[in-house]
Amino acid sequence: MDFRLTEEQEMIVETARRVGERFGLDYWRKQDAEKAFPAEAWKAICDAGLGGAALPEEHGGGGLGMLEMALIIEQLAAAGAGSTVGQLFMINPIFGGVSISRFGNEEMKAALLPKIISGEINCCMALTEPDAGSNTLEIKTFAREDGNGWRINGRKIWITGVEAADVMLVIARSKKVDEVKRRTDGLTMFLIDTKREGVSFAPIEKLGTNTLSSCSVFFDDVRVEQEDVIGTLHGGWPELLDILNTERIVTTAGLTGTVDLALKIAVDYANDRKIFGGRPIGSYQGIQFPLAQAHAENECARLMNYKAASLFDSGLPFGSQANTAKLIAAQACAAATERAMQTLGGMGYARESHLERLWRDCRLFRFAPVSEEMTLNFIAMHDLGMPKSY
Known part of the structure; x- marks a missing residue:
């Protein structure tokens, strides 16, 4: 290797x-x-x-x-x-x-x-719904057959980047749950333009990640055609998983890079700041240990993310690695930004230190694009062979 x-x-x-x-x-x-x-x-x-x-x-x-x-x-x-x-x-x-x-x-x-x-x-993707959340198989947005096409009705929430997007990947049920043998059947992906008649959205005020809006999106009898179908009609679930698991890889990469940045800001400050007899505060173990711990966890997440990406590039299963990497990276990033702010003391709370933005932004990724709890469920079931807990 x-x-x-x-x-x-x-x-x-x-x-x-x-x-x-x-x-x-x-x-x-x-x-x-x-x-x-x-x-x-x-x-x-x-x-x-x-x-x-x-x-x-x-x-x-x-x-x-x-x-x-x-x-x-x-x-x-x-x-x-x-x-x-x-x-x-x-x-x-x-x-x-x-x-x-x-x-x-x-x-x-x-x-x-x-x-x-x-x-x-x-682009953007409309998947999450108010009453489904991480339970994608419970989505209610429905594509009703209408001649040679469909009419989509429903509501999505926490959809990233809608305001800047030209095209939208929409995931909808195209067959009702009682019409299919398995809940994973009957999902279809459609690719439509965001200006299509019947599509509307409303921004959600939020804590961070302000450079990309998050919106509720509404579909009111939105017409879609055969050429708008992407992937397998009524069989989009396994194809959607490939998209969601690669989403984990780019999320993790953003987090590991953020840890590098937060630690650099904290270390530069700690090595320069001198108090109590002229010693730099970076010489104190109370400062060193939390930053070193975040660095160690981040390196593990980085390598697991590289493994997930390499497996994907080789056409091999990569879901477990992608989810594990994202779990550890989100936790390491939360710790690194928090401890970096603590290292700077009051200045860590000031906008000019930049740490408060890094802290606000990365907090999202402990529950998005999938929560820590659901990731642990996945690991327990798929990696450890434990029974389904939900």
Whole structure:
């Protein structure tokens, strides 16, 4: 097992680092304060070939893999963006790019992938519902047959990036639960434009990740056609899982990069700040131990994420690794940002230290895109062979 990066991967890391440094801490603080989509940064990321690194070459992508994407996101997060940069890759190369490249028809690929890769259009995915949450199989949004197409009715919640999106991946029931043999049957994915008649949305006020809106989305007799179906009609569940598990990989990469950034801010301050006889506070074990613990946990999460990405790139099962990595990374990031703030004392609470934004943003990922509790359920059932607990 070789943990060394290839020369090409080293070049990708360096490119991502340089792009990230162009949009450092001050840029992201401004976008957060204005609750503004980071359009300039995302365009620069795409212009550098980073947004489409893992998408097919024939449509303008880099033809690389999820491992390279994880490396890119880590660098961008560590340069100043923090964990929310993973969401930019989540909505575009994952919800848009992976779903279309793996499950879309040829017309869909030709029309949309080049624009996603170039940053010309943005994407989002409408999955979560008020009464379903993590229990996707209980979603109520329904696609009713109507001639040669369907009419979608329902409501989604906590949908990321709708306001900036041009296309939306919608997951709906196309057959009622009592019409199928298994609850996993009867789900279909549709790809529609966000301006389609009958689609509306309302922003949700929230604590952090302010550069990407979160919205409730409403579908009122929205017309969809045969060409809007992506993947298998009535059989979208296993295809959706591939999308959701790659979502875990980009989320984790954003978190591990954020830990690197938070620890750098804390260590730089601790090594420079001198009190009680002129010794730097970084020499005290009360400061060192929590930061070292977060670093150790982060390194474990990073390696597990690389394993998940490598397995995906090899066409092998990767769900357990992706979920484990995300669990540990979210916990390490929560600890790192909290302890980094504590290291700076009162200044850690000030906006100018940037830590409060990193802390606010990463808090989301202890329950999204899947909660710690549901992740532990998954590990217990799938990795340990324990009975279902819910």
